[in-house]
Amino acid sequence: MYLSRLHLQGFRTAADTKLTFQPGVTVLVGENNAGKSNVMDALRHVTQPLDPRERSPYPSQGDLHRDGCAEGRHGTKCRTSMDLTVHYSSDNPADLHLYSSAFIQEQNPSQVAKSAPLDTPSTIQYRLSITPPATPLGMARRTWVAGSGSTADRDPEPAARERIRHVYLPPLRDARRELGTTGGARIQHILERLLRDETERDQFLSNVSETFNGLAAEKPLQAAASAVQERLAGLTEGAHPQTAGLGFADATLQSIARNLRFLMAQSGLDPRDLAESGLGYANLMFMATVLTQLEKAAEADLTLLLVEEPEAHLHPQLQTILLDYLTQETNRSQARETDPEGWLGRIQVIVTTHSPHVATAVDPRNLVVLQRRAIPVAATESPRGEEPVRTPAAEEPSVDAEIADPANADPKSLRREPAFITTAVSVSRLALEATDHNKIRNYLNATRNVMLFGQRVILVEGIAESIVLPAFARTLFADDPARLQRFHGTALVPIDGVDFPPYLRVLATPDPDTGQYIARRVAVVTDGDAGRERREALATSRIEKIRQFVTVNGPVEVFPNTYTLEAELLRAGGVNRDLLMEAWKLQRPRAWVEDWAAVGKGPADAQARAMSELLDTKDIGKGDLAQDFLAGAGQPFTSDSFVVPEYLANALRWVTQEVSDEHA
Structure with missing residues (x-):
């Protein structure tokens, strides 16, 4: 089971954008402002986080695609909602038996190439419509449709949809901060995942408490308590005499984690504070803490690992090693046997990058190229009270009517700014002959791969x-x-x-x-x-x-x-x-x-x-x-x-x- 397609309509720069994904690792490449992060946020909207503590993005009016309208001047025919449609496919129909309400039939995108066998594997579809709140304090409205939505209840089995999860690794990570003074929360999350058995957790906390009590008996701590006691007695003996002592707070996972820090050093040396490590290796340790969440992927049918800009602070060889590791994670999940409770435990990785080294670490068919396109639209003045007449600029390709001819709330406007949209080219859909594919796979290196950006x-x-x-x-x-x-x-x-x-x-x-x-x-x-x-x-x-x-x-x-x-x-x-x-x-x-x-x-x-x-x-x-x-x-x-x-x-x-x- 894997995410095979994503169709975004009216979501930020994605006016009408379709992407095709491959099992394993898919890499989204493109220049700045092409819409890569928008795709990742859309996937966070349509799947639940594997870690319930993770905050999903909250929709706002700013998420609605703007077709060249001036800020705050949407017209009556402009979009008020956005549609996010996802397809999940499997070559084994048995993987999808719990998703019968979302079942559709379509050709597997990975088999579009002429060299691939033609068949019709099983696919499920979910469409999420989001209407952002009209005011900052309002509530967004979300509507789900499973499959074709032909039943009276258009999402009759929402629990099935919740078996598909995601883990999100954000860009611009400050690993030293995340793992240093604020690292306790991350350590606590890891401990909680490892100590899910209540008996095992109680035994751990009991052992820590016993250790703490032993430390409290150390002479310097007892001397400190005595020094305070001597003065406290003089301050309280005329009323209700008080006794002082020193001890550790009750041992909880939170109190334990709060006092722990991640340490690291090159193999063979004693681990030291992260401040003594380079940014690149500290970044890899931060990734490692996030990737521990994948242990819970065994309790989901599909977990999307969404990684933004993994190349941050990494030299080229480490970038390649990282992508190879992520590929191995997906392969291991495919080999995993179905959990006794029925979980498939599959992992799929989606990466955004500006690095040619990351892009060349995968098969060319696993690349999706995103680009930012300008669709200039001219407008001529209309009589008072009528909608302005608009025509696409003569040099530009035609676009669908919803993009090319939305209404504008200001009839006095003579011209709108160009609309910027995200377009996508999925290399897997270019129907390359096997010989062409082999040549491109062998030819593309970090130098030649810049042509995709x-x-x-x-x-x-x-x-x-x-x-x-x-x-x-x-x-x-x-x-x-x-x-x-x-x-x-x-x-x-x-x-x-x-x-x-x-x-x-x-x-x-x-x-x-x-x-x-x-x-x-x-x-x-x-x-x-x-x-x-x-x-x-x-x-x-x-x-x-x-x-x-x-x-x-x-x-x-x-x-x-x-x-x-x-x-x-x-x-x-x-x-x-x-x-x-x-x-x-x-x-x-x-x-x-x-x-x-x-x-x-x-x-x-x-x-x-x-x-x-x-x-x-x-x-x-x-x-x-x-x-x-x-x-x-x-x-x-x-x-x-x-x-x-x-x-x-x-x-x-x-x-x-x-x-x-x-x-x-």
């Missing part, structure tokens, strides 16, 4: 292009800081080859459930390899395939050169020839004169062809040549430092166009 991507063949493009952008956009910032927000991905299609199928194939792409723009920079017949033919075929992909799918453009990067730098002219010659000298100090004699001083095209042929026969490190080319130009770079080849300039200009230009 932004809206713009430049795919290049190798390291040389990735070295020179940032410098070229700085000079090309020296007088256009907004465009330079958009380049800084672009993922520059060297694929170390020419096999672009698997990347394009991930980045520029629409999610069949949402119609959204991972990338808004993908620029492919590739060599034409002119002058080498077989490679030129292969390059022509490769470029044509990319262009065919563009016409079928979407936001992709190819920017080929004629030869290779180095030859194109030479062909661009200006100071580039001298810069390349000096860089070439560093790699071939004895043979460079002969090499450049072969390049000659003829027409630019002839020089480029000759250099292309040299690169095929000489031992030249292209990455080193690119580094030395830029080093010779000196810094800071200016428009006179070098000449940017036209095909690269075109790629940089195209990929950094404003988002509002995307559909122009």
